[in-house]
Amino acid sequence: MADVAARVGVSRQLVSLVMSDRPGPSAKTRQRVLRAADEIGYCADRTARLLRRARSRQVGVLFTMEHPLDVHLVEAVYSAAAESDYGVVLSALLSTRGERESIDDLLGLRCEALILIGLSAAAPAHLATIAAQVPVVEIGQRTGVEGTDSVRTADADGARQAVDHLVGQGHRAIVHVDAGDLPGAPERRQGYTDAMRAHGLGAHVEVIGGDYSEEAGARAARGLLARDRPPTAVVASNDRCALGLVETLVRAGVRVPEDVSVVGYDDSRTARLSFLDLTSVRQDAVRMAGLAVACAAERLDEGRTTSRHVVLAPTLAVRGSTGPPRSAAD
Template sequence: MGDVDSGRQRKGTGSNKRPRLEDVAARVGVSTASVSLVLRGVAGPSERTRERVLKAAADLGYQVDRTASTLASRRSRLLGVLVDIHSPFHAELVEHLHIAAEEVGYDLVLSTQTRTRDQNTAIETLLAFRSEALILLAPSAPADTLAALDRKAPVIVVGRRIAEGELDVVRTADDDGVGQIVDHLVGLGHRAIAYVDGGKGVIATDRRRGYRTAMRRHGLDEHIRVLRGDHTEASGERAARHLIDSGDLPTAVVAYNDQCAIGVLTALTRAGVAVPAEVSVAGYDDDTLSRLSCFNLTTVSQGAREQARYAVAAAVERLDQDREEPREVVLTPELVVRGSIAEPREG
């Protein structure tokens, strides 16, 4: 009985042991160097050897020890990404960043900003994981703070203008994007166009300026109406209720982003105000929610795929090509017209 128990114990211990590179090499009958080349995707071994190594690794449950390979190479080949966990647009950006990074032999480390976890904490986590460069999605930190961070690791700011021009930036022209919405609404015959603001910060400032500039360009100064808001659905709902309670509904509402616009649309619909027959609604970002048929939201695309590719390219240029001069890439946003806007109501 004791022999049986000890036999089971030995078997259990062996089955719990993590497979090593040497185990894969022994299974195939090749050197550990050949196995390493195959698993890293480096040229050299024949196609037959590659197939056998990959099959053996899968059969054994072998996984690459990233920590060990990092220590051996002294490079992590990791790009740290700061992301707002509540932003659908950031989620889409991350998906494209993964694809772009993998194509050039890098991987991502994600650190999230939440209501209880600030950007400083999130960024320190990225540095602790030895991220070679930092891709920060719409960071709110002051420009001088970001410049100081850039001295620790190359910083690429995505989605936000940096006035001083001392950092790598990839963004769209936010003021132009909001201007495109206003231009289109005016072209449909709208005059009473309200704007739900995005609160503090450079991005909100640029989009608010785009609204005011476009309204003035069309001679609609007296119709400029900016309501308090932020990036959430709740703020859009509050703004819409304020408009309803005022008894002076505009014919169109432009919101800071898609989440805010969805809040506006939801509150109007709940109050019996038909969208777009009575009030047209537009957002900004072209995130995944805006494309749902239940919202069918007119919005502005920031080109998530293009921003991701430029951001990764900027990081690689800083890390592998020793580029030192900062560079700003400003993409032209694109109006995406869907079913949430129409010609203004009569009267």
């Protein structure tokens, strides 16, 4: 700012007023200062600003870069945080960078609250200690750690809607490719099983082990292709799994949905691609992110101390990857 002030011939304090968009300088002076700042490539030191403030008003977001839904959530957190006058600091989970290190980085950058997206099913051992220091909000799961908030979808209900839809189309041989103990997977598995039994199809219940990846879907598809009588419908653990499943089936000459109907989960942008046109259980990423930011703001700005756990109802987005089984259509 001293360089900008010298270039324009004004005081450093006046430049500070302009850069902070505070009243005082005339419109003409503001224009001269901003032009000079642009000419010399001045960029405000946000870290220095934060150090001078009693509060950082920053929310730290821990996320993975593996799942499309996580990316949608991060985008939505930015918008929700801005509406509440909070900034966002990101920290990514990587195979070489664990949860503890990633969380500690956010705390080191003076984040006042943490939003956790895509944690493993088991909560970090020190999460309770962190929750005693700053607000912690989980998106997509509830680990049950004392002092945390959570925002998630009723995953069992989502899987039930997928089964209800397929049964309504005439399917009976419906299998589920699950994701083990990953967040949301046990609930989706239970929802599938309960729905099948509710429709009198308990004898057809079949869960194929997998995860939230394209390879899991491809692996499941290869196993189905080796059968004499494959199922007529599959409920995949998520859209990535469904993508791998559909791609492998189609490459083998199996038509979707004429031969096999496929339902995904998340209703990510992947599901809406024209070549996939995937029926998928929708999670409202914008609403989830907004509620997560609101939970953090309630603790920081309003002093709430009791835990809040929000469960949102999913909806089924029906597209072209599902239809009646061949026997029902013929």
